[in-house]
Amino acid sequence: xxxxxxxxxxxxxxxxxxxxxxxxxxxxxxxxxxxxxxxxxxxxxxxxxxxxxxxxxxxxxxxxxxxxxxxxxxxxxxxxxxxxxxxxxxxxxxxxxxxxxxxxxxxxxxxxxxxxxxxxxxxxxxxxxxxxxxxxxxxxxxxxxxxxx
Numbered sequence: 803x804x805x806x807x808x809x810x811x812x813x814x815x816x817x818x819x820x821x822x823x824x825x826x827x828x829x830x831x832x833x834x835x836x837x838x839x840x841x842x843x844x845x846x847x848x849x850x851x852x853x854x855x856x857x858x859x860x861x862x863x864x865x866x867x868x869x870x871x872x873x874x875x876x877x878x879x880x881x882x883x884x885x886x887x888x889x890x891x892x893x894x895x896x897x898x899x900x901x902x903x904x905x906x907x908x909x910x911x912x913x914x915x916x917x918x919x920x921x922x923x924x925x926x927x928x929x930x931x932x933x934x935x936x937x938x939x940x941x942x943x944x945x946x947x948x949x950x951x
Contacts, residue, residue, distance in 0.1 A: 806893070807893070807894050807929065807933065808890065808891055808892060808893055808894065809888055809889070809890050809891070809892050809893075809894065809897060809911055809919075809921060810890035810891065811894075811929070812894070812921060812925050812926070812929050813890060813911060813918070813919045813921075816919065816925070820845065820917060820918075820919055820920045821835055821839055821841065821844055822844060822845050822846070822847040822917065823835065823844050823845075823846055823847070823856065823877055824846065824847065824848055824877070825846050825848060825853055825854070825876065825877050825878030825881065826876055826877070826878065827876070827877050828872065828873055828874065828875065828876060828877070829856070829861060829865050829870075829872040829873075829875045829876070829877060829880065830872040830873045831877075832844055832856050832861075832877055833858075833861055833872060836858065842857055842858050842907065842908065842922070843855055843856065843857035843858070843907065843908040843920075843922075844856050844857075845885070845910045845917055845920060846877050846878070846881045847917055850915070850916040850917060851915060851916070851917075852885050852887060852910050852912060852917050853878075853881065853883065853885075854877075854878075854881030854882055854883040854885055855881060855882045855883075855885050855908060855910065856877050856880065856881050856882070857882065857907070857908065859907075860880050860881065860882055861880075864879075864880040865880060885910060886900055886904050886906060886909060887909065887910045887911070887912045888900070888909050888910075888911055888912070888921070889911065889912060889913055890911055890913060890918065890919070892911075894926055894929055894930065897909055897921065897926055898926055898930070901923050901926065906923075907922060907923045908920060908921070908922050908923075909921045909922075
C-alpha cells in the first residue's frame with residue numbers, strides 16, 4: 803500500500819518542540835536531556851544549522867564502550883555526521899526507505915537550512931498503521947453499503 807502523505811502531515815500532529823544541543827555540550831548533558839524528555843536522539847545544532855545527531859546508540863558505542871567520561875566528552879567528538887535530513891514535503895514512503903537503507907531511527911526535518919522538526923521511525927510506523935487502518939475501514943464501509951439493500 804502506497805502512502806501518499808508527507809512529513810508535514812506527521813509534524814502537524816506532533817506536540818512539543820524539538821530539543822537540541824550544541825557541539826560543545828557534554829555527552830552527559832545530552833543524555834540527561836534525552837532522559838528528561840524521553841527521547842532517543844537529539845540534533846546537534848549551531849546557529850540553526852544541523853551539524854550532527856547524538857543518539858543513545860552513539861553514547862553506548864562511542865563513550866561507554868571506549869571507556870570515555872560522559873561528563874568530559876563533548877558532543878562534537880562523538881556526534882554522527884553527516885546527518886540524513888528530510889523536508890516537510892518529503893513523502894512518508896521516501897522516509898521509510900531512508901531509515902531502512904541507512905539503518906537509522908531519526909530524521910531531522912529541515913527547511914531553508916533550518917531545523918523545524920524531528921521524525922522517528924516510530925512516528926513513521928504509527929502514521930502508516932493509522933493510514934492502513936483508515937483505508938481498511940473505508941473499504942469495509944463501501945463493501946457493507948452494497949449489502950444493505
